[in-house]
Amino acid sequence: xxxxxxxxxxALLFTIGATGVxxxxxxxxxxxxxxxxxxxxxxxxxxxxxxxxxxxxQIIAFFTMVVAAAEVVVGLxxxxxxxxxxxxxxxxxxxxxxx
Amino acid sequence: MIALLIAAPLLGAxxxxxxxxxxxxxxxxxxxxxxxxxxxxxxxxxxGLLGRGAEDRTLVQHLYSWIPVEGFQADVAFRLDQLSxxxxxxxxxxxxxxxxYSIGYMEHDERRRRFFGYLNLFLAAMxxxxxxxxxxxxxxxxxxxxxxxxxxxxxxxxxxSAATAAKKAFLVNRxxxxxxxxxxxxxxxxxxTFAFTPVLDGVGKTGEGTLTAIALxxxxxxxxxxxxxxxxxxxxxxxxxxxxxxxxxxxATMVTAGVYLIVRSGAIFNAAPDAQLVVTIVGAVTLLxxxxxxxxxxxxxxxxxxxxxxxxxxxxxxxxxxxxGYAFAIMHLVTHGFFKAGLFxxxxxxxxxxxxxxxxxxxxxxxxxxxxxxxxxxxxxxxxIGFPGLSGFFSKDLIIEAAFAKGGTQGWILGGVAxxxxxxxxxxxxxxxxxxxxxxxxxxxxPAASPDQPDVEPAADHxxxxxxxxxxxxxxxxxxxxxxxxxxxxxxFFGIGxxxxxxxxxxxxxxxxxPPVAAWVVTVATVTVMVLGVGLAWAQYGRRPxxxxxxxxSLLTRAARRDLYQDDFNHVVLVRGGEHLTRSLxxxxxxxxxxxxxxxxxxxxxxxARMRRLQNGFARSYAVSMFGGTALLxxxxxxxxxx
Numbered sequence: 001x002x003x004x005x006x007x008x009x010x011a012l013l014f015t016i017g018a019t020g021v022x023x024x025x026x027x028x029x030x031x032x033x034x035x036x037x038x039x040x041x042x043x044x045x046x047x048x049x050x051x052x053x054x055x056x057x058q059i060i061a062f063f064t065m066v067v068a069a070a071e072v073v074v075g076l077x078x079x080x081x082x083x084x085x086x087x088x089x090x091x092x093x094x095x096x097x098x099x
Numbered sequence: 100m101i102a103l104l105i106a107a108p109l110l111g112a113x114x115x116x117x118x119x120x121x122x123x124x125x126x127x128x129x130x131x132x133x134x135x136x137x138x139x140x141x142x143x144x145x146x147g148l149l150g151r152g153a154e155d156r157t158l159v160q161h162l163y164s165w166i167p168v169e170g171f172q173a174d175v176a177f178r179l180d181q182l183s184x185x186x187x188x189x190x191x192x193x194x195x196x197x198x199x200y201s202i203g204y205m206e207h208d209e210r211r212r213r214f215f216g217y218l219n220l221f222l223a224a225m226x227x228x229x230x231x232x233x234x235x236x237x238x239x240x241x242x243x244x245x246x247x248x249x250x251x252x253x254x255x256x257x258x259x260s261a262a263t264a265a266k267k268a269f270l271v272n273r274x275x276x277x278x279x280x281x282x283x284x285x286x287x288x289x290x291x292t293f294a295f296t297p298v299l300d301g302v303g304k305t306g307e308g309t310l311t312a313i314a315l316x317x318x319x320x321x322x323x324x325x326x327x328x329x330x331x332x333x334x335x336x337x338x339x340x341x342x343x344x345x346x347x348x349x350x351a352t353m354v355t356a357g358v359y360l361i362v363r364s365g366a367i368f369n370a371a372p373d374a375q376l377v378v379t380i381v382g383a384v385t386l387l388x389x390x391x392x393x394x395x396x397x398x399x400x401x402x403x404x405x406x407x408x409x410x411x412x413x414x415x416x417x418x419x420x421x422x423x424g425y426a427f428a429i430m431h432l433v434t435h436g437f438f439k440a441g442l443f444x445x446x447x448x449x450x451x452x453x454x455x456x457x458x459x460x461x462x463x464x465x466x467x468x469x470x471x472x473x474x475x476x477x478x479x480x481x482x483x484i485g486f487p488g489l490s491g492f493f494s495k496d497l498i499i500e501a502a503f504a505k506g507g508t509q510g511w512i513l514g515g516v517a518x519x520x521x522x523x524x525x526x527x528x529x530x531x532x533x534x535x536x537x538x539x540x541x542x543x544x545x546p547a548a549s550p551d552q553p554d555v556e557p558a559a560d561h562x563x564x565x566x567x568x569x570x571x572x573x574x575x576x577x578x579x580x581x582x583x584x585x586x587x588x589x590x591x592f593f594g595i596g597x598x599x600x601x602x603x604x605x606x607x608x609x610x611x612x613x614p615p616v617a618a619w620v621v622t623v624a625t626v627t628v629m630v631l632g633v634g635l636a637w638a639q640y641g642r643r644p645x646x647x648x649x650x651x652x653s654l655l656t657r658a659a660r661r662d663l664y665q666d667d668f669n670h671v672v673l674v675r676g677g678e679h680l681t682r683s684l685x686x687x688x689x690x691x692x693x694x695x696x697x698x699x700x701x702x703x704x705x706x707x708a709r710m711r712r713l714q715n716g717f718a719r720s721y722a723v724s725m726f727g728g729t730a731l732l733x734x735x736x737x738x739x740x741x742x
Binding site for chain 1: 714715716717718719722723726
């Protein structure tokens with residue numbers, strides 16, 4: 001199968017994730033969309049690895065997964081504490097940092 | 100020895116000004132003794148010079164190098180020659196007499212010690228001025244006398260008028276000082292030095308244009324210091340100072356520094372005929388100006404100040420005539436030093452006895468009350484109007500002859516002006532004399548002085564009311580008598596056999612002028628004009644009673660009372676002009692300079708106020724800009740790749 005198709009799929013997934021980040025308000029959903037974008041990147045990395053015949057892309061994908069796991073821990077903690085204090089998981093409600 | 104001459108009064112000034120109140124009781128004696136010591140030293144030096152040959156009478160004493168820099172050598176060196184010793188004797192001689200006089204005049208002033216300190220400071224500065232061997236040291240003395248003059252005019256600084264007069268004198272003098280400093284800079288760039296000998300010897304190798312520029316700048320300096328038109332306006336106001344100061348600084352010595360400068364720089368002026376012409380014009384204009392102003396003033400000191408201006412005009416005129424006039428200028432300077440100092444001291448004595456009243460319309464008939472003052476003042480008066488045989492006759496007549504001898508139309512004009520000036524001199528001096536010492540006793544029916552009038556001079560013993568004219572103490576009259584002797588005999592002593600001219604000739608050079616008419620004709624004309632002036636004054640002020648309140652007077656009288664509108668002219672042209680200039684500069688500063696600065700700040704501020712709307716706190720809008728930015732970057736990268 002032509003590995004370029006994987007890149008198309010990765011682009012599609014990234015677009016869906018980006019759109020979700022921009023249009024959804026719920027912090028959990030936004031978070032999941034970010035994961036989607038990360039995984040789209042992983043997919044394209046692995047596809048490139050396959051296309052070029054070396055393992056660099058796969059190694060970077062592992063790194064990405066580790067970072068994403070760590071990010072999930074921190075991000076979920078933030079979302080939980082946000083919900084506890086403000087009784088809302090909407091990202092638009094948390095807009096105190098402005099002039 | 101020469102340095103010692105200067106050191107004596109300098110020491111006096113330092114001791115008296117730094118010594119504090121401990122010296123209050125003895126200060127005036129210290130000051131007077133050191134001034135007299137300076138005179139004695141001067142006399143010894145003079146005797147030493149007399150013992151030498153005529154060409155061998157220049158002594159230079161190199162004290163130390165002031166600014167020893169490669170290519171810029173400023174030495175403290177003094178030069179004693181016939182010209183400077185003449186000034187030294189005049190300054191220390193008249194200066195010592197006036198110190199003695201001041202002991203009496205300032206007796207009741209609690210700041211008398213300080214007064215004598217300033218007088219000594221003045222003597223030291225004036226001696227530096229006339230003894231300096233280079234123009235830079237001369238400049239030091241020049242500024243020094245300016246400072247002393249400022250301090251002494253404003254001595255009664257609690258009077259606003261005195262403070263203002265001091266400020267005015269200082270400011271007007273600055274204009275002249277600027278001329279002197281420019282002249283010195285020009286000399287340095289032209290000759291590479293400012294010592295007298297190389298500069299004056301190097302004149303032959305220099306272009307006339309440069310020399311004219313230097314000469315005109317020197318003339319500007321002389322105008323400032325010697326109160327010549329157009330910088331004369333400060334002298335009248337300078338009479339706010341104590342009378343001994345007016346006698347010493349503003350009549351006998353400091354105001355003649357300009358004449359000294361011109362005569363000392365004679366070689367430069369000789370090589371710049373255009374500048375010489377300007378000098379004669381300035382002198383001629385001033386001698387008429389001062390004389391006219393002197394005719395209208397009712398303040399006895401201001402009338403004498405106008406006369407000083409006029410007499411210095413004669414000196415400057417003579418100095419502008421070149422070698423035929425230099426010696427006569429100095430001779431008139433010396434005789435003027437005697438009789439004008441005497442006249443001022445006489446005026447001070449009159450004021451002393453009249454509760455410090457200066458308005459001559461409130462005098463009258465004082466000759467019986469103050470016989471010594473009357474006689475000494477009278478002798479000074481006869482000397483200044485040029486009564487045959489007295490000193491003014493010799494010196495002034497020679498200047499008038501020299502003016503005629505300039506030749507051509509210029510000679511006739513200058514001579515005519517000088518002759519006319521002699522007539523006006525006789526008129527205004529006779530007026531002063533008649534109003535003060537003759538006529539009815541107008542002070543008897545004066546209204547009592549109003550109590551709110553400040554007691555201007557602490558010397559006033561009587562608290563207003565009708566004054567009790569009385570003769571001054573001996574300490575004041577003796578200097579007046581000595582000066583009166585000088586006024587009577589100095590001219591004949593100097594003039595007969597051209598003794599003074601031969602004395603000065605090695606320094607100033609001398610050429611016989613040849614007037615277009617015989618010398619005796621000029622002399623007769625001078626005497627005739629003088630008699631006419633006296634007669635006119637007698638017709639106006641002697642035959643008729645003098646009104647105690649000044650009449651309105653003719654247009655010319657009113658103009659002359661206001662110094663021929665010189666102050667108004669200065670005010671309109673310089674003060675207003677300066678104000679307009681500064682206002683427009685402030686306007687430019689506010690609109691243009693501040694505008695650019697403030698505009699930049701406002702622009703940046705406005706821009707950031709709009710930029711900060713982007714920071715709205717919505718995480719998703721930040722995300723949009725991130726995506727947008729990334730998309731732009733990717734697009735740009737691809738575009739660059741494609742190209």
